[in-house]
Amino acid sequence: MEVEAPLADHTERASFPNFMYPILLHPSAGPTLYNMPYLNLIKFPTLDTVNSAAFDWPNIHVPMQMSEHEWKMRERSMKDHSYDHKDVRTAFKDSIASLFITTAGLGVKRSFAFGLNNEKAGGVNVVILVSAMKLDMANHTVVLDAAIWLLTHAQIGLIGDFIDAIGSETTRAVNVDDEELKLWKEILPAFVERCQDWEHKLSCEYRKRKAVPLSIESGQELFCSCGSGTFPKGFMPGISRWLQFPK
Secondary structure, eight states: OOOOOOOOOHHHHTTSTTOSSOEEEETTTEEEESSOOOOOGGGSOBOOTTTOTTTTTHHHHGGGGSOHHHHHHHHHHHHOTTOOOOOHHHHHHHHHHHHHHHHHTSSSOOOSEEEEEEGGGTEEEEEEEEEEEEEETTTTEEEEEEEEEEOOTTTGGGHHHHHHHHOGGGEEEEEOOHHHHHHHHHHHHHHHHHHOOSOOOTTOHHHHHTOSSSOOSTTSOOSOSTTTTOOOTTSOTTOTTGGGSOO
16 A cells, blocks of 8 residues: 655644654554554663763764754754744753753763653653663664653652652753643653553553543643553662652
């Protein structure tokens, strides 16, 4: 079957900014990724971001995720602080780049713990804990093997204990506005699904509510509970109290 279709330009994409990596709910298969490849992270080579003196190529590689139009908007906003491009995808990609660059410590202080911070939505909504940067050889790129901790209303009181456990000097806030936070919450379930090595249960909340994500409202559950707490042994060796926190 051959399909011919024009590519969407930046003006057309602006009408559906969050529709990047949709998940379809199949009646029998459950949540199914629509356009994102599956990753077997356990088999990916782990990159040495600390001891390799030559490890600087992500500074060139990671920004290549942006289109020419997005790059021009970003460059203009950095030179002219009165200019706000207000493009949610460009802001999202800039945040992604920040995670990679900071994890590798390329020109900035190295960190492995990040909080998606939106002051209007109560501060940190999502905590991202990076275990390792890995090489995705099939797609000729790099990925971050990370855990996602969504701060629901039931767990918001634990953030102080968590910061104390890992050390405030190792954490970094990634400031996002309302639209970018919404985009993150739309995309994170797809990021989880592409790496999952567990099966969705018959009691899966996605199936019950017929929605992925479950909710994007502040303090509400985003993911189903099927894969909660499922990590490889020794996933976060640098955090002594890792197993004490909700997964």
